Amino acid sequence: MFLHPIVIHFPIALLTVYSILEIIRFKNDDTKRVLVILGTLGAYVAALTGPGGEGVRILDMHELFAKLTIIIYSLIAISYIDREFIKKTSILIILALLGLASITITGGLGGAMVYGTNFDPFMAPIFKLLNVY
Secondary structure, eight states: OOHHHTTTTTHHHHHHEEEHHHTTTOSSSHHHHHHHHHHHHHHHHHHHHSOOSOOHHHHHHHHHHHHHHHHHHHHHHHHHHHHHTTTOOOHHHHHHHHHHHHHHHHHHHHHHHHOOSOOOOTTTHHHHHHHHO
């Protein structure tokens, strides 16, 4: 059974909500801590269950952006575990914006593998930029 489609949606939801809360400066750090740590752990599980292979441009780009997403949110999660790691709020906001962009591109590439590159007109410029047509 292919588990990736089953597990991927939970970390996407958790990390998206975390990013929005961080960007709007939601004050409850405990809520944001739980969302980003659970979402990041879920992203690792999703990556482990993801499709393998090399040489297919769209799959390679999907994997690259998935790794970038995990790195960004791992940095944020570490900062919520160790408050000395990233002290500046502005850096967390920038990372949250970059993470949200990265997770959106990763999801768009994943959707394109399932539904084709014409499924989302908003992603078309990104597909073209990444040369995944």
